[in-house]
Amino acid sequence: MSDNNIVIWGAGRIGRGFIADLFDAAGYHITLIDQSPELIAELRDAGRYTVVCAEGRDQRHDRIIRGFTALATTQADEITAAVAAADLVAVAVFPQHFPAVVRQMIPGLQRRWAERPGGALDLIICTNLTHAAAQFRAMFTAALPDELRADAAARIGVVDSLVIRTVVEPPAEEHLREPLLVWTNGYAELPVDRHGFRGAPPAIAGIRLVDDMAAEEARKLYTYNMCHAVLAYLGARRGHVLSVACLADPAVRADAEGALDEISRALQTEYGFTADEMARWVATVLRQTDNPTLGDRVARQAADPRRKLRRTDRLVGPALLVRKHGIAPTHLARASAAALLYQDAGDPGAIYVQGRVAEVGIERAVMELCELQPGEEDLAALILSAYRDLSSP
Secondary structure, three states: OOOOEEEEEOOOHHHHHHHHHHHHHOOOEEEEEEOOHHHHHHHHHHOEEEEEEEEEOOEEEEEEEEOOEEEEOOOHHHHHHHHHHOOEEEEOOOHHHHHHHHHHHHHHHHHHHHHOOOOOEEEEEOOOOOOHHHHHHHHHHHHOOHHHHHHHHHHEEEEEEOOOOOEEOOOHHHHHHOOOOEEEOOOOOEEEEHHHOOOOOOOOOOEEEEOOHHHHHHHHHHHHHHHHHHHHHHHHHOOOOEHHHHHHOHHHHHHHHHHHHHHHHHHHHHHOOOHHHHHHHHHHHHHHHOOHHHOOEHHHHHOOHHHHOOOOOOOHHHHHHHHHOOOOOHHHHHHHHHHHHOOOOOOHHHHHHHHHHHHHOHHHHHHHHOOOOOOOHHHHHHHHHHHHHHHOO
């Protein structure tokens, strides 16, 4: 067992179900901090919780996490002491909570600098946002007293990571048996930006040091997230409710595999991934997606088509990259068209998309919602053609 300590802001699905799992397995003492006093009280009372790694029907492994410290964000003195003593900090909260985390963290850093002059501390940002570390560092730097900023730049590392592990609602009977249980697909690797560290990166199983984080972020968004969106939007049109049912449908699967092939070739050219690397990666994407134990639903993967149709997101982003490298984004255009057709009366993003199509017409809506620019009308034409094809009886 190690004597190292990690402080994790956010005791939700990723903080408790992935980051704590990863570092607990490496022998770190875990301190969980959360804004929910009810969750913190539950964790303290239970003194343990289970992380389920369900990789398939017959591949389930349960890990018990115990011996952790749980702090509410109102416990300022305890948080200050925990940060001052930490060897590593992870931030696993939504980006809108970054400012609060920064405010809560700074007193502990000031005490740390007083007690441990010269030491570095690295903050790993574990949220589903591209370039999250830059956003967090900007807020962090702005909140520091002027006299500490230069010192912080040299001693505080803010490190991007790429969270690929999927965490979903557990089956109802499992949740009833253990309300704190976390249900995951067991993805064991956390890629982190090698260049963000100021101290020595943690040498533990599951941490993969990455030299080109932009390439890794693009590959994840344009394969995992893209594939899930393709399955969801085209699967919804065929009445599927679960993601695994979409993948089991030969017609929908053909579009997902076709889109993965398009982007795989483009990623090789753009970032230098080899054909073998991408073949293994794509096989893992499909294997991780084809997991009935997760119960992942089409409605979750299709949620907010307004955001997912933007040019930097999972459908139009890869389509533009594919187009850049002279490959026809046929399957990606078809999935984008399906997103434009997606309806869910409880989804504000879907309602917005349908409203814009009705208000300005599909031709203008494609350019506007997909944020296409002059000179990209050929991609708009592909999407429009697929839209009309999918719309026909």
